Amino acid sequence: MTMPFDSILGALDPPLRQTALRLLIALVAFLLTWLLRHLLLNLALAPFRRRLEGTPFGRSVIEIVSQPILIGVIVLGLLIAMAILGLDASADSFLRAIINSLVLLAVATALYRIVQIAPLAAGLSAATGVIVDKRLDPFLNAALRLVILVMASALILQEWGVNVSAIVAGLGIGSLAISLAAQDTVANLFGFVSIVADRPFSVGDYIAVMDIEGTVEHVGLRSTAIRKLDQARVMIPNSLLNRVAITNWSRLQKRRFQLSLTAPASLQSAQLDWLLGALRQRLAEMPKVERNTSEALFTRINDNGSLLIELRGYILEVTWSEYMRAVERINLSALDLLRQAQTFVPSGKDTA
Structure with a gap:
C-alpha cells in the first residue's frame, strides 16, 4: 500500500519536514517557470510584436531577443527557488554561479544573433566614412562571432573559478605550431580581405602583376x-598580390600616345611649318584625341639630315583595340599630310 504524502511528511522530523517542504515548493516553482517559459515569452513580446512585425527588421529583432528572454525566465525561476530554499553560503554560491553563467549566456546569445544578421560593412562605412565592400560581411561576422564566443566562454569559466590565464598560456604553445603550419593560408586570407577592401581590381579587369598580364577571371580566398x-x-596567391605593385589597365581614363614621324631632308622650312600646322589641326579635329594635350613638335635633325617630328597626347579610349585603331588613324593621317607637305608650294613661288 502507498502512504499518503502528508503521512510521509508527518513521519519526518520537524526540521527535515520544513526542508523537504521548501525543496518541494522551490522545485514546483522552478518547474512551473520552466513549463510556462514560452507563455511568459509571448506575454513579454505581445506589446511589441504587432509594431515590430510590420517593420523591415521586426522579425529579426524578435528572433534576437527571444532566446535571451527564455534564458532570463529560467534565471527568474532559479532566483525564486533560491529565495524559497534559503540556502547556506556554499549552495547559494553554487546557484549564483549558475545564474551568472546564464545571464552571460543570454547577453552573448543576443550579441551573437545581432552580429549574425547585421550588415557590418555598411555600418562601418556609415560610422567611419570609409567605403567597406559588402563582400567582407561574412569575414567580419565570423571574426566578431568568434570574439563573442571566446569572451563569453572566458567570463563563464571565471565564474566557476577556472584560471583562464593558465588555459590561454597552454593553448599558446599548441597554437604556435598550428600558426606556423597555416601561416601561408592565413596570409592568403588576409590578402583576399585586402583585395576586397581596397579593390585594386575586379573580375574582368586587365591587370599587370610583375611579368604577368591578363584578365582577372576569379578572386578566391x-x-x-x-x-x-x-x-x-x-593562379597568383593573394598574399603575393598584397605585397607587389598592380597595374590596372582597365581603369585608365585615357591612354597616352607618342608617335615619331620622319620627314625627308629635302623638306623646306615653309613646308615643315605647313606640315606642323596641319598635324596640329588634324589632331584637334579627331574625336578620340584630347585637344588640350595633343601636340606636334619638330624635335631634332637626325644624323642623315632627316627631320624628326613627335606627335604626343592622350586618346580618350580605355580598351586596347579601340586605342590601337585611334593610333592607326593618327599614323595614316600623318603619312597623308607628309605627302601633301612634300608637294606643298609656299605662296609667292612657282612650280617651274
Missing part, C-alpha cells in the same frame, strides 16, 4: 586567377 593573352590560366 586563397588565390586569384588571371587569363593571359595566350589563354594560359595563372
Whole structure:
C-alpha cells in the first residue's frame, strides 16, 4: 500500500519536514517557470510584436531577443527557488554561479544573433566614412562571432573559478605550431580581405602583376586567377598580390600616345611649318584625341639630315583595340599630310 504524502511528511522530523517542504515548493516553482517559459515569452513580446512585425527588421529583432528572454525566465525561476530554499553560503554560491553563467549566456546569445544578421560593412562605412565592400560581411561576422564566443566562454569559466590565464598560456604553445603550419593560408586570407577592401581590381579587369598580364577571371580566398593573352590560366596567391605593385589597365581614363614621324631632308622650312600646322589641326579635329594635350613638335635633325617630328597626347579610349585603331588613324593621317607637305608650294613661288 502507498502512504499518503502528508503521512510521509508527518513521519519526518520537524526540521527535515520544513526542508523537504521548501525543496518541494522551490522545485514546483522552478518547474512551473520552466513549463510556462514560452507563455511568459509571448506575454513579454505581445506589446511589441504587432509594431515590430510590420517593420523591415521586426522579425529579426524578435528572433534576437527571444532566446535571451527564455534564458532570463529560467534565471527568474532559479532566483525564486533560491529565495524559497534559503540556502547556506556554499549552495547559494553554487546557484549564483549558475545564474551568472546564464545571464552571460543570454547577453552573448543576443550579441551573437545581432552580429549574425547585421550588415557590418555598411555600418562601418556609415560610422567611419570609409567605403567597406559588402563582400567582407561574412569575414567580419565570423571574426566578431568568434570574439563573442571566446569572451563569453572566458567570463563563464571565471565564474566557476577556472584560471583562464593558465588555459590561454597552454593553448599558446599548441597554437604556435598550428600558426606556423597555416601561416601561408592565413596570409592568403588576409590578402583576399585586402583585395576586397581596397579593390585594386575586379573580375574582368586587365591587370599587370610583375611579368604577368591578363584578365582577372576569379578572386578566391586563397588565390586569384588571371587569363593571359595566350589563354594560359595563372593562379597568383593573394598574399603575393598584397605585397607587389598592380597595374590596372582597365581603369585608365585615357591612354597616352607618342608617335615619331620622319620627314625627308629635302623638306623646306615653309613646308615643315605647313606640315606642323596641319598635324596640329588634324589632331584637334579627331574625336578620340584630347585637344588640350595633343601636340606636334619638330624635335631634332637626325644624323642623315632627316627631320624628326613627335606627335604626343592622350586618346580618350580605355580598351586596347579601340586605342590601337585611334593610333592607326593618327599614323595614316600623318603619312597623308607628309605627302601633301612634300608637294606643298609656299605662296609667292612657282612650280617651274
